[in-house]
Amino acid sequence: MFIDRARIFIQSGKGGDGHVSFRRELYVANGGPDGGDGGKGGDIIFEVDPGMNTLVAFRHKTKYVAGSGEEGGKRRCHGKNGKDLVIKVPEGTILREEQTGKVVADLSGENRRVVVLQGGRGGLGNMHFATATMQVPKYAQPGKPAQELWVRMELKVIADVGLVGFPNAGKSTFLSAVTAADPKIANYPFTTLSPNLGVAELDSERTFVIADIPGLIEGAAEGVGLGHDFLRHVDRTKVLLHVVDAAGVDGRDPLEDILTINRELEAYDPELLKKPQIIAANKKDLLTEDNDIIDRLHKEFDPKGIPVFVISGVTHEGCKELLNELWKVLATLPRDTKVYETEFEYLTDVNADLPYTITVEEGDPAVYTVEGPRIEKMLGYTNLDSEKGFAFFQEFLKKTGILDELKEKGIKEGDTVKMYGWQFDYYD
Numbered sequence: 001m002f003i004d005r006a007r008i009f010i011q012s013g014k015g016g017d018g019h020v021s022f023r024r025e026l027y028v029a030n031g032g033p034d035g036g037d038g039g040k041g042g043d044i045i046f047e048v049d050p051g052m053n054t055l056v057a058f059r060h061k062t063k064y065v066a067g068s069g070e071e072g073g074k075r076r077c078h079g080k081n082g083k084d085l086v087i088k089v090p091e092g093t094i095l096r097e098e099q100t101g102k103v104v105a106d107l108s109g110e111n112r113r114v115v116v117l118q119g120g121r122g123g124l125g126n127m128h129f130a131t132a133t134m135q136v137p138k139y140a141q142p143g144k145p146a147q148e149l150w151v152r153m154e155l156k157v158i159a160d161v162g163l164v165g166f167p168n169a170g171k172s173t174f175l176s177a178v179t180a181a182d183p184k185i186a187n188y189p190f191t192t193l194s195p196n197l198g199v200a201e202l203d204s205e206r207t208f209v210i211a212d213i214p215g216l217i218e219g220a221a222e223g224v225g226l227g228h229d230f231l232r233h234v235d236r237t238k239v240l241l242h243v244v245d246a247a248g249v250d251g252r253d254p255l256e257d258i259l260t261i262n263r264e265l266e267a268y269d270p271e272l273l274k275k276p277q278i279i280a281a282n283k284k285d286l287l288t289e290d291n292d293i294i295d296r297l298h299k300e301f302d303p304k305g306i307p308v309f310v311i312s313g314v315t316h317e318g319c320k321e322l323l324n325e326l327w328k329v330l331a332t333l334p335r336d337t338k339v340y341e342t343e344f345e346y347l348t349d350v351n352a353d354l355p356y357t358i359t360v361e362e363g364d365p366a367v368y369t370v371e372g373p374r375i376e377k378m379l380g381y382t383n384l385d386s387e388k389g390f391a392f393f394q395e396f397l398k399k400t401g402i403l404d405e406l407k408e409k410g411i412k413e414g415d416t417v418k419m420y421g422w423q424f425d426y427y428d
Contacts, residue, residue: 013041015143039069041119162237
């Protein structure tokens with residue numbers, strides 16, 4: 001069975017707790033703190049597996065959890081880091097946050113491996129908290145909590161040419177004729193329930209991927225029949241090849257079939273009609289002399305710049321000419337894959353509803369203390385010592401409205417901002 005959608009729960013590993021211990025050595029009367037740091041929790045990583053072409057593996061298993069970091073040990077021993085969890089998916093898989101539908105990651109193009117959730121940082125052992133006035137700290141920092149998320153997975157087939165058409169138009173036959181693909185072929189509606197991919201090879205330097213996309217019926221844009229399953233795959237293709245039964249074996253009108261499909265494409269996403277289109281009038285071997293469909297197709301589509309090729313998937317007649325035209329069109333188009341930009345940022349989106357407070361201590365400079373679960377959680381996952389981490393921290397303050405609220409409270413250049421042990425000078 002072909003599965004191109006799935007819903008799973010993912011959770012990174014919790015950071016290991018810091019350890020509380022003291023040196024206990026012979027002839028050392030008052031040993032100092034030597035509790036080690038906790039290990040980092042494992043990350044959740046998604047990676048493209050070239051051997052996968054469906055999401056069926058996620059049909060029954062829906063929970064994926066990375067390893068937690070181990071607690072620190074005595075004698076400054078660092079806890080073992082939790083094991084990362086690598087989740088293999090087929091190329092073209094899009095991950096969306098369940099509630100908002102925002103894109104978390106798109107495993108397409110050059111995006112072959114993406115860290116989606118980061119493991120919690122390990123807590124500091126008590127050896128870090130010794131001071132001149134506190135020489136026997138009995139406190140260690142707990143590990144940072146795990147990140148967790150429900151995500152919807154969608155698979156969009158990546159191909160240069162997408163075969164579209166109603167059932168029994170001969171798409172599977174055509175694909176097997178021009179590529180090495182071996183699709184199942186039978187004479188009944190909705191034979192193709194999953195996209196079949198094949199590589200058309202004109203010569204060693206001219207090759208392209210063709211996808212026989214699942215058939216549709218009128219109302220697909222509203223989800224009728226295979227509906228959105230069909231239309232989702234069209235989105236990734238560069239050229240649409242309408243395959244119609246020119247012989248009218250099933251009594252269908254090929255011209256009306258093409259117009260119906262284009263109406264569904266437009267209803268789903270008007271941008272799809274901007275893709276180049278070519279028409280393959282199939283089953284030439286069954287055409288009779290009184291059949292006027294070829295003339296009708298030329299009359300309708302020649303003025304629109306949509307070429308019509310008369311072919312036979314069975315005898316292969318006209319197929320070579322059609323492939324040459326497809327290559328000619330593809331050569332004018334960018335070869336890169338459409339990749340969806342990431343819209344979801346875990347720390348910003350997940351923490352949006354968590355509270356925080358801002359208190360002001362008047363003076364010169366004034367001191368603004370920002371505290372609360374939203375700030376604490378963000379700082380737990382952000383390395384402010386790195387340039388990238390600090391840039392994310394600044395963006396977080398902007399997106400969550402904290403920066404605007406500081407301005408509303410009258411913060412000015414040179415004032416001080418404090419956040420859980422961190423102290424910054426404010427500059428606009």
